[in-house]
Structures are given as structure tokens and as C-alpha cells.
Amino acid sequence: MTSRAVLGLSGLAAGLFFAATGAYGQCSLSGATHLSWPTASPVWDFCFRPPSKSSGANGSGLELSDVRFHGTLVIARAHIPILNVKYTPNAASCGGQNLCYRDWFYSEKAFDCAPTTSPGICSGTTTPATTVCQHPGSDAGSFMGVAVEDSGTSLKLTAQCQAGWYRYIPVWELFADGTIQARFVATSIDASCVAFTHHHHAYFRFDVDVNGNAGNYVDQVFPDGSTQRASVERNYTDTSPARSTWRVGSAGSPYVVEISRNAGDGAAGDAQPVPNDFPIADGWVLAYDPSEIADYSNLSTCPANLNSFMNGQSVDGADIVMWVRAAALHEGEPGGMAQDCSMVGPTIRVLPSPPVATAFHTLSPCRIVDTRNPSGAYGGPALAGGGVRSFVVTGQCGIPATAKSVAVNLTVTQPSSGGHITVFPAGGAIPQTSVLNFSAGQTRANNAVLLLGTGGGASFSTALPPAGTVHLIVDVNGYFE
Numbered sequence: 056m057t058s059r060a061v062l063g064l065s066g067l068a069a070g071l072f073f074a075a076t077g078a079y080g081q082c083s084l085s086g087a088t089h090l091s092w093p094t095a096s097p098v099w100d101f102c103f104r105p106p107s108k109s110s111g112a113n114g115s116g117l118e119l120s121d122v123r124f125h126g127t128l129v130i131a132r133a134h135i136p137i138l139n140v141k142y143t144p145n146a147a148s149c150g151g152q153n154l155c156y157r158d159w160f161y162s163e164k165a166f167d168c169a170p171t172t173s174p175g176i177c178s179g180t181t182t183p184a185t186t187v188c189q190h191p192g193s194d195a196g197s198f199m200g201v202a203v204e205d206s207g208t209s210l211k212l213t214a215q216c217q218a219g220w221y222r223y224i225p226v227w228e229l230f231a232d233g234t235i236q237a238r239f240v241a242t243s244i245d246a247s248c249v250a251f252t253h254h255h256h257a258y259f260r261f262d263v264d265v266n267g268n269a270g271n272y273v274d275q276v277f278p279d280g281s282t283q284r285a286s287v288e289r290n291y292t293d294t295s296p297a298r299s300t301w302r303v304g305s306a307g308s309p310y311v312v313e314i315s316r317n318a319g320d321g322a323a324g325d326a327q328p329v330p331n332d333f334p335i336a337d338g339w340v341l342a343y344d345p346s347e348i349a350d351y352s353n354l355s356t357c358p359a360n361l362n363s364f365m366n367g368q369s370v371d372g373a374d375i376v377m378w379v380r381a382a383a384l385h386e387g388e389p390g391g392m393a394q395d396c397s398m399v400g401p402t403i404r405v406l407p408s409p410p411v412a413t414a415f416h417t418l419s420p421c422r423i424v425d426t427r428n429p430s431g432a433y434g435g436p437a438l439a440g441g442g443v444r445s446f447v448v449t450g451q452c453g454i455p456a457t458a459k460s461v462a463v464n465l466t467v468t469q470p471s472s473g474g475h476i477t478v479f480p481a482g483g484a485i486p487q488t489s490v491l492n493f494s495a496g497q498t499r500a501n502n503a504v505l506l507l508g509t510g511g512g513a514s515f516s517t518a519l520p521p522a523g524t525v526h527l528i529v530d531v532n533g534y535f536e
């Protein structure tokens with residue numbers, strides 16, 4: 056199968072096919088390529104631009120935009136507008152007077168990838184993307200552009216840039232469960248200065264538009280699961296080893312977008328092997344401002360000037376922009392080269408919105424689904440292996456349209472073989488954890504709370520061998536609204 060068959064690439068023609076502003080499938084940034092994945096049943100729909108066409112006076116690497124998950128807009132733009140490098144003091148004057156370089160992220164450098172499936176795009180099906188990380192110290196390859204590699208379980212986009220002797224590699228990997236690994240690799244070709252200890256700092260910018268850019272909110276998520284809503288623009292600093300997690304949502308959206316810094320990304324609170332005039336912070340929570348794509352007024356100085364974007368604007372009910380710093384430490388090796396290729400960067404997870412549960416209402420137990428009954432919306436046939444079946448729960452058994460979730464007793468019976476069932480809001484992603492496990496012929500029951508999704512529906516995914524079946528019975532005993 057060719058890449059064209061695997062990927063729904065509509066490229067520059069996208070604007071011709073999708074005329075309405077903000078329409079599904081349209082790229083809001085010029086020169087972007089539209090993509091949906093997987094083609095058979097798309098989960099992600101987004102656009103991307105190569106570094107040479109990316110936003111900002113210094114570029115911003117491989118830039119994603121118009122990112123939709125199951126049809127809902129989640130991220131308007133994601134990119135890396137600020138890069139810098141900070142050296143420890145050294146006799147070779149590496150890093151110059153301030154031991155620091157401000158770098159650029161628009162200068163593409165050729166790497167190996169084949170075949171080229173359209174101008175500036177390769178699929179890697181014959182030659183996987185092979186950057187300087189696979190042949191440390193020197194460049195190779197002639198492909199210029201973006202590698203778009205479909206492994207079946209993920210879609211990975213890779214580019215490679217140069218700034219002097221440094222090589223910068225942005226990587227975006229999207230998974231069907233709603234995860235995006237936003238990654239950045241800093242490395243270099245052989246050069247004398249890279250043998251001295253230095254830090255690379257990449258500042259990711261996420262214009263998070265959950266279900267549109269209006270009325271978004273952002274919560275800090277603490278290790279115990281509790282949350283605190285941000286009211287005005289702020290920055291935050293991680294302590295070692297703790298790393299921050301934030302969630303952006305909007306009223307009525309089926310999803311929230313969670314952004315987590317990872318352990319390897321460096322914390323402002325870590326012991327610093329470089330003079331600590333930066334990092335200034337590990338992240339910023341800001342209201343969208345079209346003049347704040349990057350710190351343009353600061354290009355001649357090295358530290359990121361993102362604190363100047365904090366001017367007291369409200370972020371509760373605003374269009375939210377999250378900046379996240381990721382740092383890679385390259386430790387000097389006496390007489391040698393520091394050509395580390397470690398990947399740093401935050402993890403994004405699109406999650407079902409938590410129900411706003413203000414009150415629990417008890418119901419007399421009521422059977423809403425029984426697949427042993429004749430075929431129908433709430434009856435047969437039995438659930439089939441590998442299948443997903445959804446039931447509209449609101450409007451049944453006294454459950455009002457305002458219900459956010461329902462308390463149920465789930466029973467499975469007559470399974471043809473061992474397997475399990477998972478539950479999730481209709482229109483949402485299938486989660487990794489099961490609600491009921493069973494073996495062949497077994498009848499099992501469990502209490503559960505079903506989050507309701509699109510149209511007040513709850514969905515059930517059945518893991519069984521392909522021809523297998525299992526009957527499902529759902530008894531409701533209350534709801535949250």
C-alpha cells in the first residue's frame with residue numbers, strides 16, 4: 056500500500072475544497088498541508104507547515120495548526136518559536152560574551168527519507184526518516200521537508216533544521232487515544248564548542264482552542280488529582296522532581312486538553328550546571344494576543360522574554376495560550392563531542408471532559424439495555440468482538456437531557472470466549488482500561504458510572520475474538536447533572 060492510500064493528504068488544494076472560514080479540513084495558515092489520520096476512520100485532522108514556512112521572525116520549527124480530535128477543534132496552533140543555548144564558562148569563548156546563543160528554527164537541513172510522496176513530504180516507507188541522530192557528527196541525505204510516517208499505531212512527523220553547527224529536530228507523534236508527544240531534539244555536527252557543557256532551551260507555544268477560541272478556562276492539576284482554576288496570566292516554575300500538568304477546557308466541550316511537562320525536560324528548580332540567569336520559568340499561562348507569537352522585541356538578547364506577555368489579562372473564559380519550556384543538557388566530554396540526541400518536550404492528552412456533577416439523583420432501578428431482547432435500539436443483537444455499540448441514555452428510565460453521567464450496574468452474560476468491555480462517552484476515544492473482564496460462559500456484574508457524550512450517549516467497546524459475542528445488560532440506579 057502506498058503512502059497516498061494510507062494518508063488523507065489534500066495539501067495545498069485544501070483551501071479550494073473548504074471555503075468557509077474555520078471549516079473542518081481547512082488550513083488557517085498559508086502554505087500548510089492538510090492531513091487526517093487514520094484514513095479509514097480519522098481520529099485526528101490537522102494541518103502542518105515545514106520549518107521554512109513556520110511563523111515568527113526566527114521561525115518556529117514544524118508547525119501544527121487546526122488540530123481536531125474526533126471532529127472537535129482542540130489546538131489552533133502548536134510550534135516552537137523560541138530557541139536558545141547557554142554555555143558554562145569556558146576558555147574557548149564558546150557562547151561568546153554572554154555564553155549564550157539565540158537561535159532560529161526556519162533553516163531546513165536535508166536528511167534521508169523516501170519515497171517523496173508530494174513536494175516536501177516523504178512517507179518513509181522505503182527509507183525511514185534518518186536524521187543526524189542516526190549518523191552522529193555529520194550530515195547525510197537529500198530530502199528537504201517533512202517526514203510523515205504512519206506506523207499503524209501512530210503518525211509521526213519529523214523535520215530537521217540547522218543553526219550554525221547545531222541541528223534541531225522537531226518531532227510530533229500523534230496516537231489514536233488522544234495523545235500527542237511534542238518533542239524536540241537538539242544535537243550537532245562535529246564542532247569544537249559542542250564539547251563544552253551547555254543547555255538547549257526550546258519554548259513550545261500552544262494556542263489551545265477547545266471547541267473554538269471562546270470561553271476557554273485552564274486548571275492546574277495537582278498530584279492528588281485536585282485542580283485549581285487560573286484567573287489571570289501567570290508563569291509557573293517546576294521543582295525537582297515534580298513537573299506541572301495543566302488542563303484547558305471550555306463549557307460544553309466533550310474534551311479537555313491536558314499539557315504535562317515530563318521528568319527529562321528540566322525544571323527551573325533543578326540544580327543548574329549553567330549560570331541561572333535563565334530559565335526564567337518553566338511555563339506561562341496567557342490570554343491570546345496576535346502580537347505575542349514570539350518575543351520579537353527581544354531577538355538581540357538571549358533569555359526568553361515571555362514574562363513581558365504577562366500583563367494581568369484574565370484567562371478564565373479567554374482564548375488560552377500555553378507556553379512550555381523544555382531543556383536538554385549536553386554535558387561536556389573532555390576532548391570529545393556532546394552529541395546527545397535525547398528528546399524533550401511536553402505530552403498532550405485530549406481527554407473526555409469531566410462531568411460537572413453538582414447533584415446525584417437516585418432512580419428506582421430500571422433496565423435500560425438488554426441485548427438478549429429482540430433486536431432494537433436497546434435490545435439485540437449481542438455485542439460483537441471488536442465492535443463498538445452506543446446507546447442514547449438520556450430520555451430513558453427518567454434520565455433527563457441535562458444528565459452528565461449515570462450510575463449503573465453492568466452485567467455481561469453468555470460470552471462466547473474470554474474478553475473484556477470498556478465504556479466511554481459517545482463520540483469519545485476508547486480508553487485503555489476495561490470495566491468488566493470475563494471468561495467464556497461467565498456471567499459477571501460490576502457497578503460503574505458512565506460519562507455521557509454526544510447526544511447523551513454511552514458507548515461500549517468489546518474485546519473478543521472476531522466472531523465472538525457477549526450479551527450486555529445495563530440497569531440504571533441514578534444520574535449526576
Ligand SMILES: [Cu+2]
Nearest residue numbers: 241242243385
Ligand atoms: Cu548541544
